[in-house]
Ligand SMILES: NC(=O)c1ccc[n+]([C@@H]2O[C@H](COP(=O)([O-])OP(=O)(O)OC[C@H]3O[C@@H](n4cnc5c(N)ncnc54)[C@H](OP(=O)(O)O)[C@@H]3O)[C@@H](O)[C@H]2O)c1
């Protein structure tokens with residue numbers, strides 16, 4: 631039986647282990663993907679460090695996967711070996727529970743598969759994915775370019791297009807990391823007056839290079855006061871991992887403005903007064919389904935949105951993960967298998 635490499639975690643807070651496993655056969659309704667590239671998302675801490683109930687170890691993280699359909703399981707139609715596909719956080723759905731029948735496939739009540747969390751993900755040479763979790767990858771994007779669009783790109787694109795902001799509105803992207811640097815580009819290309827907010831001066835030239843109209847250094851400036859001077863934000867897209875940084879922007883929302891929460895800090899404390907007095911709201915957003923991923927990939931090709939990446943081979947997974955966690959990566963770390 632042919633073997634493959636996977637980078638697995640055997641217990642919460644345990645190290646990455648590169649181990650050999652048999653290349654799995656696709657189950658009914660699933661395909662086997664020959665992985666080319668996989669982004670390293672901050673959400674991979676959930677698998678690496680533990681923090682989400684129900685994760686069974688050993689587990690292979692990775693939910694920004696690009697590869698080729700390698701084999702098709704029984705009952706799968708519409709996908710053929712050799713096609714280039716992407717797999718994101720949404721790892722499939724049943725299609726017949728109440729949420730699926732409402733079209734909210736991400737909230738499927740019966741299929742609880744989350745790529746890299748409850749099923750093995752893309753830190754590997756091969757992975758298995760349900761057919762409904764696959765996105766088609768357009769020409770014009772390499773595997774390394776496309777991988778970060780499967781979560782960092784999808785999440786920011788999908789949140790922005792569902793945020794209620796219209797062309798010309800003031801939209802702030804809070805945090806310029808993996809998600810944020812793509813959020814800035816999408817906001818600019820969607821026609822928003824785009825403000826980037828990050829810690830320190832060093833990210834300002836990069837934020838401006840990505841198209842930001844204005845930059846706020848949250849270490850030396852008060853983001854709420856600065857946004858208010860600019861007229862108040864219609865939307866603040868919060869991609870940071872820190873709750874205080876999020877709540878510090880609420881006073882900078884315009885009347886009726888929305889703080890869209892994408893980042894997952896351990897807690898968030900909010901004063902009700904600015905929400906009540908200005909009819910402001912706080913809303914969360916999850917990434918999206920495979921068709922949202924396809925939309926993200928197509929828009930990125932159309933509008934020239936690209937992730938800035940640091941590339942590591944799969945065997946250097948520990949270094950790649952530490953680089954992501956250090957906050958020094960500019961801006962997405964991507965693993966490659968050499969396939
Ligand atoms: N909602 C979803 O579906 C979804 C999808 C993917 C990821 N996420 C979550 O989104 C967050 C960002 O992910 P990522 O992959 O973009 O991470 P990342 O590349 O590591 O970036 C982390 C960001 O957090 C900010 N940050 C870190 N420590 C901070 C602190 N002490 N105070 C203020 N800001 C701080 C950094 O801000 P600076 O730019 O100022 O350095 C940076 O922009 C994570 O919590 C991740 O789990 C959610």
Ligand SMILES: [Zn+2]
Pocket residue numbers: 671672673674693719781782
């Ligand atoms: Zn992610």
